[in-house]
Amino acid sequence: MRALKRFGVEGIALLLATAIFLVPFSFMLLTAVKDEVQSSDLDFAWPTSWPIVQNFVEVIEARDYVLLRAYLNSTILTVASVALIVVFAAMAAFVLQRRAGKIGSLANFLVLSGLIIPPAIVPTIWLLQALGLFKSLPGLILVEVAFGLSYAVLLFRAFVAAIPRELDEAAMIDGCTGLTLFFRVVFPLLKPVTITVILTTSVAVFNDFVNPLYFLPGDDNATVQVTLYNFQSQYNTQWNLLFMDIVLITIPPLLLFVFFNRKIVDGMTAGAIKG
Amino acid sequence: MVTKQATGSRTGPGPAPGQRHVRASKQRAAYPYTLYLPAAVVYLVIFLVPTVMAFYFALTRWTLFDSTFVGLDNFRDFFAEQNLRIGFANTLFYAVLTSGLKVVLGLLLGVLLTSKLRLRGFLRSVVFFPVLVSTVAVGITFSALLRPDTGLVNKALALAGIDGPDWLGDAGTALLSVALVDVWKGVGIATVIYIAGIMSIPRDYYQAVAVDGGNAWHRFRHVTLPLSWPATYSVIILSFIGGLRSFDLIWTMTRGGPGFTSDTIASIIYKQYQAGFFGLSTAGNVILFVVVTAIVVPLNYFLGKRQATL
Numbered sequence: 001m002r003a004l005k006r007f008g009v010e011g012i013a014l015l016l017a018t019a020i021f022l023v024p025f026s027f028m029l030l031t032a033v034k035d036e037v038q039s040s041d042l043d044f045a046w047p048t049s050w051p052i053v054q055n056f057v058e059v060i061e062a063r064d065y066v067l068l069r070a071y072l073n074s075t076i077l078t079v080a081s082v083a084l085i086v087v088f089a090a091m092a093a094f095v096l097q098r099r100a101g102k103i104g105s106l107a108n109f110l111v112l113s114g115l116i117i118p119p120a121i122v123p124t125i126w127l128l129q130a131l132g133l134f135k136s137l138p139g140l141i142l143v144e145v146a147f148g149l150s151y152a153v154l155l156f157r158a159f160v161a162a163i164p165r166e167l168d169e170a171a172m173i174d175g176c177t178g179l180t181l182f183f184r185v186v187f188p189l190l191k192p193v194t195i196t197v198i199l200t201t202s203v204a205v206f207n208d209f210v211n212p213l214y215f216l217p218g219d220d221n222a223t224v225q226v227t228l229y230n231f232q233s234q235y236n237t238q239w240n241l242l243f244m245d246i247v248l249i250t251i252p253p254l255l256l257f258v259f260f261n262r263k264i265v266d267g268m269t270a271g272a273i274k275g
Numbered sequence: 276m277v278t279k280q281a282t283g284s285r286t287g288p289g290p291a292p293g294q295r296h297v298r299a300s301k302q303r304a305a306y307p308y309t310l311y312l313p314a315a316v317v318y319l320v321i322f323l324v325p326t327v328m329a330f331y332f333a334l335t336r337w338t339l340f341d342s343t344f345v346g347l348d349n350f351r352d353f354f355a356e357q358n359l360r361i362g363f364a365n366t367l368f369y370a371v372l373t374s375g376l377k378v379v380l381g382l383l384l385g386v387l388l389t390s391k392l393r394l395r396g397f398l399r400s401v402v403f404f405p406v407l408v409s410t411v412a413v414g415i416t417f418s419a420l421l422r423p424d425t426g427l428v429n430k431a432l433a434l435a436g437i438d439g440p441d442w443l444g445d446a447g448t449a450l451l452s453v454a455l456v457d458v459w460k461g462v463g464i465a466t467v468i469y470i471a472g473i474m475s476i477p478r479d480y481y482q483a484v485a486v487d488g489g490n491a492w493h494r495f496r497h498v499t500l501p502l503s504w505p506a507t508y509s510v511i512i513l514s515f516i517g518g519l520r521s522f523d524l525i526w527t528m529t530r531g532g533p534g535f536t537s538d539t540i541a542s543i544i545y546k547q548y549q550a551g552f553f554g555l556s557t558a559g560n561v562i563l564f565v566v567v568t569a570i571v572v573p574l575n576y577f578l579g580k581r582q583a584t585l
Binding site: 010014023024025089094116117119124177178206234246265 | 401425
């Protein structure tokens with residue numbers, strides 16, 4: 001009886017989760033493989049024809065291969081900003097956790113401010129223009145780094161707290177201080193939380209729509225999220241292509257998740273949430 | 276300007292006097308402030324300088340190239356916007372509703388997905404899935420699913436004999452619909468935070484409840500709920516801040532409409548930016564800044580205090 005009851009609960013949970021979470025995804029996939037006429041119904045009907053390859057090719061070729069350029073831009077943007085965020089935030093978090101004092105509390109305050117304060121968009125545009133970085137990929141990379149640092153520092157700092165200071169002291173006896181202590185001894189130990197930071201940050205940067213919209217306008221510089229915006233205006237009724245685009249740009253974060261799935265919770269349990 | 280700012284952050288306090296001297300010099304060598312430098316430079320230049328400048332530009336009529344000082348005119352104009360009061364109320368409603376639901380659902384899912392469920396792994400992935408899809412893609416998809424005539428939601432409701440509303444086109448339901456989609460997309464993060472929090476609770480506590488003859492409810496009420504407080508704290512703060520700043524989902528799904536009924540402070544700011552009112556838009560940003568700080572700082576203090584007394 002008890003087993004039966006538990007089975008029932010599991011069944012209901014599974015059914016609910018499937019309905020609520022998987023139905024929208026099947027809708028995306030179904031619409032992406034329909035022909036133009038049928039897709040415009042935006043319903044849940046089974047496709048009458050399957051122009052998968054044709055839709056795929058059309059999306060890729062649209063607007064002079066803008067999607068491929070966007071893929072390249074988004075990849076550069078994501079890899080560069082995540083690499084910088086990981087290294088910069090880990091270094092800062094290390095000192096922040098280890099060394100108290102006035103500078104420490106100031107840094108702490110700035111980290112929290114970065115989490116709370118909504119970025120002042122137009123003054124940032126003004127500043128990037130003054131630096132000659134507006135509408136450029138390096139400019140957007142710096143923006144993503146600046147906006148992403150706080151959260152990463154918080155995750156790293158909580159994890160550093162779990163690394164015993166004795167380890168630092170042992171390394172210091174061996175003659176490691178400062179940069180070498182950090183890169184040789186501490187940074188390798190941060191691997192679990194580094195994976196968490198890489199995953200969350202790269203998904204956030206890759207999926208970011210607002211910042212590219214403000215700081216990197218224009219077709220040459222399009223990132224993958226902005227291609228959705230273009231498709232929407234250009235293919236007002238070609239829903240199959242729009243959803244094919246959605247499916248294509250969802251693949252990279254999905255792959256990342258498949259590879260790192262189990263490590264996300266590990267990284268968080270290891271210290272981040274206890275802070 | 277760059278180097279000045281950077282060196283400014285490096286200047287530490289002088290060497291500590293007396294017996295602390297040895298420890299201080301050891302600290303200086305092992306944990307040099309130079310490690311702050313790269314993060315500090317980017318943060319100061321790209322984030323802090325614009326934030327501070329915003330307070331000045333908010334007081335000007337501004338074209339990016341030159342600005343005329345107009346005092347508090349922008350603020351007067353911003354507050355005179357007829358949709359601002361709606362936007363203000365909407366922002367609060369949205370933030371409270373989304374973070375509240377994320378706490379409740381995240382906790383429930385967290386408990387469910389740390390239990391002995393056989394399909395735990397599969398369900399964890401399924402719940403986390405929406406986090407991976409971009410907000411714009413989610414917005415487009417749900418706009419299609421929520422259509423009044425052909426949308427799946429209303430078709431499903433029709434099967435149950437319910438005549439569903441025009442979710443995004445009706446002034447009464449537009450903001451609510453967007454908020455629910457926000458929860459759908461974000462609850463995966465809340466769940467992961469709760470899973471991490473629940474998994475770090477020592478098993479002994481559950482055994483103690485079992486020894487006292489407690490059931491599942493007791494385990495939840497007296498162990499899981501109080502001891503996952505740090506997770507709750509993180510979820511509330513993160514989703515509340517996210518909710519107050521929310522823009523992209525609202526923009527994709529309703530553009531603040533119908534009328535101004537689903538406008539939030541962030542979407543009003545964007546509309547003014549688009550119209551070329553940079554000073555006005557920046558004034559809006561300053562107001563958003565004040566609102567977020569005025570709510571989050573006391574909230575953070577209050578929640579932090581509760582955490583300490585636990």
